Amino acid sequence: MIFVVFLGFQACDQSEENTPDITQEEFPDLKIFLDRFETEAKRRGYNFNFSGLDIAYVNEIRLSDNRTFCGIGYTRHPQTGKRAVLISKSKNCDWANRSDIQRENLFFHEMGHAFLNLEHDDALMCDGKPLSIMTNAFNQFFIYKENEPNLREYYLDELFDRLAANEQCIDFGQNFNQDPVFFKNELPDPIWSSSNDDGNYQITRGVHSNTNTPYLEITSSGNGKNTGYIYRQLDMPNIPEGATVILRTKVNAENLEGPGVAIAMRVYDTRIGPTGASINESHTLTTEPNPVNGKLENHVLELQLPNFTRKTIFLIPFAVMMPGTKGQAFFDDFEILVEPK
Template sequence: MDITYVDERISFNGRTFCGYGFVSHPITGKRTVLISKSPDCGWASLSDLKREQFFFHEIGHAFLNLRHDETLLCDGNPSTLMNSNVDKYDYYSGSSEAKKYYLDELFDRLKANAQCLQFQDWKTNPVFYKLAAGSSDWFFSNSKETLAGSRPGNSLKISSIEGKTSQESGYWFTQIDVPNIPEGSKVTLRTKVNAQNLTGPGVAIALRVYESDIQNKGAQFRESLLLTTEASPVSGNLNNHVLQVSIPKFTRKTIYLIPFAVMMPGTKGDATFDEFEIVVE
């Protein structure tokens, strides 16, 4: 992994940063950490300890493929050095049990399970995620443009196109990074489908789960679980027809989840996915 100081703030994707960890640098293709010595980043005034913590944070991005994680311990401190406000916290001082924990947790997210972590009250409110109207982090895919996606209100809609027969699926999807869900929980993706005279194979949902395996040249993402109803899609007249899939035992090794709403090839008509949500037990 390359680690380099630069004099100016780091520009990437229209934003500027004081440090950045690239899994693949846009020019070299290498795993790279850049640290800015720009005066407004304050690098010169940081203690060696704060510099060390900042380096480990960026190494978490570049070498370990980790996302930002805002999970907090019960005392209000971050559960990980991957907190997006890494510069605002005193994680540890010198050689200590706290330092051992934070560095171990970078390489093994399950280390956090031994700590007291903050979670929402799942018994009072079991909803971890709910599709909201106007959310911009959902994307529609259909490579040959024989199916169309639209967003009526807080729903997902997929429609066939008059005069065209789809040879491939059309699907809505989003990515949920570093879900703060307790180890061992049952996690269910659920939606209610509404359709009139939907013909052909029909519609389904799916959930892909990804973890990260650390190898000599850095971490690699791998799909650890695929849950789907695509083997038994539904069609016809559907009135709040419930589709759901469940992770029986969630693990905090999970780096991200990708839920899908799917229309199968050869389907004709419109289908709306309402109350698209993820709940935790």
């Protein structure tokens, strides 16, 4: 999993009213905003130690793919190993001419990445506003304004506790009672990862020629000493609180010899401690203790996660072939379904 996160947006001008504008310098000490973050944390019951955090200006933030950004948050900086928030002095970011509240928006967003281990969350409220300050779909200089104290309060509540979003009207992007499919394997989706145990498994994604439906395929000659698997990490899943989340697939195989195949789902949240948040595996569900083998025709494998919580930051479904299995297995209709409470 990658815990380096960043943003880069242009924004319009705005003034400030309810938050004192104490940062008229072009590049004021960033500790002003760290102190403010600490104050907001204490109001919500947290006492933090920032000795493991670096905050600094840099002339430019440019990644290896040549993209530039106005801020970046590291949970572990590649050189120092420390948590870090970097703010760009680039003219394109125009930090020197930003108001205090605009700077606060960006700095708090990056602290969410660097200190609270949060990824981007692009869910929306029913009125079209971002559900979280951690959005990547909106300009992070303008998530809340100086004349929106109640909105600021909500966004900071949600920053420290994702359950605060449950008080809002959330746009889930679909009616799960009518369309329960939250996620499914689609061939154009490139963001899949796999482990082939040093080549002992052949793992592919494709489309059946006769049905035009996508599949996950795992094949082995039986020499695998570890499991072979393919998975997809789903960040910040926008699923209703209390819903039942179901991982389901149909397995087809001519003659699987040995232990066989299985599915699994891992669920992660964060635990906030004095020196920042850590990633916590809250649930592990798997059929690996009871794999299936032999001749399989649309054999259904299913796992259920009851009582989903918005604290979840990662949801990871797996298709698995067990060590020592010989043969070819297709995982068809590999999908995640949601049943609202």
